[in-house]
Amino acid sequence: MRKGILFLALFAFIACSNSSSEVIDEKEQPKPEGPKPEQPVDGTLTADGNSVKTYDLIKRSGYNHEAPDSSREHKTEHFQHIQQVHDNQLNKYVFAFFIHAEIDDDRGLTNITDRQRNEIKTDNKSPKSLVGQKGETMVFRWKFCLPTGFQTTTKFSHLHQLKGIDNSSGTADVGSPLITLTAYSNSGSKGGQQLRVRYDKRGGSTTTLASTDLAGFLGNWVEVEEKACFGENGSYEVTITRIKDGKVLLKFGPEKMDMWRTDCMGLRPKWGIYRYLGEDRSWQDQLRDEEIRFADFSIKKL
Numbered sequence: 001m002r003k004g005i006l007f008l009a010l011f012a013f014i015a016c017s018n019s020s021s022e023v024i025d026e027k028e029q030p031k032p033e034g035p036k037p038e039q040p041v042d043g044t045l046t047a048d049g050n051s052v053k054t055y056d057l058i059k060r061s062g063y064n065h066e067a068p069d070s071s072r073e074h075k076t077e078h079f080q081h082i083q084q085v086h087d088n089q090l091n092k093y094v095f096a097f098f099i100h101a102e103i104d105d106d107r108g109l110t111n112i113t114d115r116q117r118n119e120i121k122t123d124n125k126s127p128k129s130l131v132g133q134k135g136e137t138m139v140f141r142w143k144f145c146l147p148t149g150f151q152t153t154t155k156f157s158h159l160h161q162l163k164g165i166d167n168s169s170g171t172a173d174v175g176s177p178l179i180t181l182t183a184y185s186n187s188g189s190k191g192g193q194q195l196r197v198r199y200d201k202r203g204g205s206t207t208t209l210a211s212t213d214l215a216g217f218l219g220n221w222v223e224v225e226e227k228a229c230f231g232e233n234g235s236y237e238v239t240i241t242r243i244k245d246g247k248v249l250l251k252f253g254p255e256k257m258d259m260w261r262t263d264c265m266g267l268r269p270k271w272g273i274y275r276y277l278g279e280d281r282s283w284q285d286q287l288r289d290e291e292i293r294f295a296d297f298s299i300k301k302l
Contacts, residue, residue: 041127043299045120047093051084054095058082058120062127063297065120068104081118082272087293089145089221089244094295099273101287113280119272122299124165124265130299131165131266132230140226140269141298143243148219150183151288152193155276157183159292162228164264172263176200177270179228179236183214197238197252202262210238210252220244221295227254230267234259269299 041062048057058065067081068074079098087094097118104116122130132138144159160181164174180198185191193214200206226238237253261267273292277284 041129043130045297047084047095047295049084049086049093051080054080054082054084062122062130063120064123064125066107067118068106068108068116071105071108071116072103074103082120085293087145087221087295090143090295092295094143094145094293097272097292097294098289099275099292100289101277101284114277115275116277117272117274119270119274120297121163121270122268126268129301131268132162132228132301133266134231134260137227137229137302139298139300139302140228141224141296141300142271143221143223143295144271145219145221145293146183146214146217147291149288150193150214150218150290150292151286152183152185152214153276153278153283153286154185154187155278155283156180157273157275159183159271159273160224161270161274162267163270164261165266165268167263167265172265173202173261174264176206178259178261178267179226181224181238195240195250197250199236199257201258202260209236209255210250212250216242216247216249221293222249228259228267230259232258232260271297 043062045058045061045063050057055065065082069078069081081098081104083096083098084093085096086092099116099118104118106112106115106117158180161177162179163177164172166172166174178200182196182198184194184196186194194211195214195217196211197209198206199209221243222240223243224238224240227236229235233256235254235256236259237255238250239248240250241248271294273290275287277287
């Protein structure tokens with residue numbers, strides 16, 4: 001018994017000695033990093049120069065994206081369709097939206113062969129502050145630059161839309177956008193290219209609210225300010241200004257109009273490139289690969 005007690009005492013002494021030798025001065029211990037504060041969702045989306053994390057930035061800012069990164073040949077050669085590049089005109093990082101005429105499709109949907117898209121948007125997963133409801137007035141601001149030589153067809157090349165969010169039953173009138181900023185090639189003898197502001201009234205036809213020659217846009221950064229009051233008795237206005245000289249290239253409104261979609265869960269913005277390819281991609285040879293640049297998105301409720 002006595003030998004057992006002496007053995008336990010010796011064991012306890014050795015254990016305590018070993019434990020003491022491993023103690024590290026508190027001043028030398030690295031402090032654990034606390035949780036990093038999340039980026040506040042204030043309606044802005046601004047390039048931060050970290051191109052690899054572009055999609056993360058988009059989502060952290062309350063937006064979402066639909067990019068054809070895995071369409072067709074991209075399934076084996078993945079391509080990031082929204083990147084960040086340094087722009088010499090603005091002297092800062094901006095978002096570059098890429099579209100490939102012969103490869104990209106519409107969200108990987110094999111049954112859709114006449115169009116392709118690369119867009120960001122807000123949607124039903126976005127904060128309420130980024131989606132418009134009846135009676136609310138919202139101001140959307142952004143910058144964009146179309147490349148020199150930008151090619152269009154006599155069908156649509158959408159750059160921006162205000163569009164409805166469907167309800168849970170899938171029965172809302174959201175098939176057509178409410179407002180569209182789109183580029184076209186003029187048909188007939190006039191030729192040339194135009195930028196048009198298009199309006200789809202509920203139960204009515206599509207009309208052009210304003211249009212202007214596209215030539216003044218190509219290779220130049222422009223700034224857009226769009227103001228929409230949503231509802232049956234709503235209103236709309238938009239102004240596009242060329243940054244280098246302050247020239248207003250397009251202006252419409254304010255004008256009262258029906259600015260709602262039946263049974264929708266809200267109206268939201270979309271930006272990027274969404275263009276027509278012809279049936280079974282029959283028009284793709286009329287188009288080319290493009291890089292369209294966007295910067296400084298802002299969504300505010302008044």
